[in-house]
Amino acid sequence: MKLSQQVIYQIYPKSFYDSDGDGIGDLRGIISKIDYLKQLNIDMIWFNPFFVSPQNDNGYDIADYYRIDPTFGTMADFEELVATLKAAGIGVMLDMVFNHTSTQHEWFQKALAGDETYQKFYYLRPAKADGSLPTNWESKFGGPALGPIGDTGLYYLHLYDPTQADLDWHNPAVREACAEVVNFWRDKGVQGFRFDVINVTGKSEQLVDAPTGVASKTLYTDTPIVHDYLKELNEASFGQDPDSITVGEMSSTTIKNSIGYTKPSNHELSMVFNFHHLKTDYVDGRKWSRMAFDFPRLKQLLDGWAAGMDAGGGWQALFWNNHDQPRALNRFGDAGQYRVKSAEMLATVIHLMRGTPFIYMGEEIGMVDPYYDSMADYADIEALNAYRALVRSGYSHKDAFTIVRTKARDNSRTPMQWDATPKAGFTTGRPWLRPTNQQTINVADELDHGEIFNYYQQLIHLRKTMPIIADGTYKTWRLDDQQVFGYWRQLGEQQLLVLNNFYPTATTVKLPEAMVNAEVLLSNYPDVVVQADLQLQPYQSVALLLN
Ligand code: GLC
Numbered sequence: 001m002k003l004s005q006q007v008i009y010q011i012y013p014k015s016f017y018d019s020d021g022d023g024i025g026d027l028r029g030i031i032s033k034i035d036y037l038k039q040l041n042i043d044m045i046w047f048n049p050f051f052v053s054p055q056n057d058n059g060y061d062i063a064d065y066y067r068i069d070p071t072f073g074t075m076a077d078f079e080e081l082v083a084t085l086k087a088a089g090i091g092v093m094l095d096m097v098f099n100h101t102s103t104q105h106e107w108f109q110k111a112l113a114g115d116e117t118y119q120k121f122y123y124l125r126p127a128k129a130d131g132s133l134p135t136n137w138e139s140k141f142g143g144p145a146l147g148p149i150g151d152t153g154l155y156y157l158h159l160y161d162p163t164q165a166d167l168d169w170h171n172p173a174v175r176e177a178c179a180e181v182v183n184f185w186r187d188k189g190v191q192g193f194r195f196d197v198i199n200v201t202g203k204s205e206q207l208v209d210a211p212t213g214v215a216s217k218t219l220y221t222d223t224p225i226v227h228d229y230l231k232e233l234n235e236a237s238f239g240q241d242p243d244s245i246t247v248g249e250m251s252s253t254t255i256k257n258s259i260g261y262t263k264p265s266n267h268e269l270s271m272v273f274n275f276h277h278l279k280t281d282y283v284d285g286r287k288w289s290r291m292a293f294d295f296p297r298l299k300q301l302l303d304g305w306a307a308g309m310d311a312g313g314g315w316q317a318l319f320w321n322n323h324d325q326p327r328a329l330n331r332f333g334d335a336g337q338y339r340v341k342s343a344e345m346l347a348t349v350i351h352l353m354r355g356t357p358f359i360y361m362g363e364e365i366g367m368v369d370p371y372y373d374s375m376a377d378y379a380d381i382e383a384l385n386a387y388r389a390l391v392r393s394g395y396s397h398k399d400a401f402t403i404v405r406t407k408a409r410d411n412s413r414t415p416m417q418w419d420a421t422p423k424a425g426f427t428t429g430r431p432w433l434r435p436t437n438q439q440t441i442n443v444a445d446e447l448d449h450g451e452i453f454n455y456y457q458q459l460i461h462l463r464k465t466m467p468i469i470a471d472g473t474y475k476t477w478r479l480d481d482q483q484v485f486g487y488w489r490q491l492g493e494q495q496l497l498v499l500n501n502f503y504p505t506a507t508t509v510k511l512p513e514a515m516v517n518a519e520v521l522l523s524n525y526p527d528v529v530v531q532a533d534l535q536l537q538p539y540q541s542v543a544l545l546l547n
Helices: 027-031 034-040 075-087 106-112 172-187 225-236 255-262 295-312 328-332 339-351 381-392 397-407 443-449 452-465 467-471 513-517
Strands: 008-011 044-047 064-068 091-096 100-102 124-126 146-148 154-157 164-166 192-195 245-249 271-273 356-360 473-476 484-491 494-501 507-510 519-523 533-536 541-546
Touching (some): 027 075, 044 192, 075 091, 091 172, 154 164, 172 225, 225 255, 255 271, 255 295, 295 484, 328 339, 339 452, 339 494, 339 541, 452 519, 484 507, 494 513, 494 533, 513 541
Parallel strands (some): 008 044, 008 356
Antiparallel strands (some): 146 154, 507 533, 519 541
């Protein structure tokens, strides 16, 4: 099946299903839930990393790219998982974390022991003449991005946690080692690869200080050399398989660069994730802040990216949720009264757009953020650091907690809610993160009498059967509407108008004259009357098709 017809599902293995009662999800757990996944009719599953790791950043700190962490299972379990999914018509996408390794990785350990070959795998730099750190760069998880490496007298770069050391991609041996990892997993039948923060690999060899008032990330993010690195990796590994599917996680990228990353003739990647739309509830671009989402800005971004990528022949991954984001329902929908309708509305927005939709586990049953009342419930290193930093900068404990609660990554990492029991049917042990709302939101109830899962099935079916959804062009609909985000899709003579009400109040949309004769392809409310003044109920989506 063509990429444009496919839908990808994301599983956070630690939280999907625990088969052995240790409170942590595992591969055998996933194998036992394949029938559920099959019902959705998804084409591929992206798994967050389950390689050997000290788990300081939940597996994004890899100590061995070639082995499965025993917490998650064995290589035999993995092989069985691939084979069983294949039999169900589902492909596997693995998470390749190549910007950094764990400091427990053999390469770093050798560097630490003074082995020069491996010292060249990382950014090792001496202190400045005045004894201060080699650069003033900030870690994305807080604090300086450089730390001393043993007693070598040198410092190493870590853009994330101090236990995640940045690899130096200038070194061809590093790039070859990464291609080798990809090829190892390809030999195991893997055809999908997600490349973690791949556009921060293009640092310059000289780690220059960021001028005062300039964020250090602007110096190393999305630089031109990343295109060269990707072309090389493509040629040396996944590009040899015409059916491979790849996605790059692109921090603060641009439309222009994203076209470059994904235009088929460039031989870089199949598609990219960008995050601009998920920053529309950040005050002045600061994640650890709180505000209602800026709807006009959200529309501008969704529209600008869809139109820009279409015009330039690029391809985007479409998503609201992942393991790094609070649940979209709490941010852009309504986690309470209109949970069901707003879940369907948000799904409509991305599934009928041009690009490849990603579903993050639990989204298809309308999962929302957990209700935690103390920091003791949170596990993520980023949230714990942010809380401390907020308090240090003068926020009261209460205010700091309120901010962390709205933005913490743990919000989406809580266990998949299979049923209404105290452990949500996820484990027989003590779940590593506590579920709090499984009584009202769980798979058993959803499949029994819910409508969200069924609505996702319809959206996925439409993409597979309607060329206008998979391959139609994208066109802007009125950007000035105060509460509706709409867009056109077009293929030959056919036109599809998708209208989405982002608010809990009803509204009316003036339809273009010709559309009064359109048929209702899909809506999350029954009995839509197509007329010049089209009524939209709270969080209603309507897709109108004109042949
Ligand atoms: C990506 C991952 C995130 C991780 C970070 C560092 O953003 O999605 O979970 O913490 O990279 O690897």
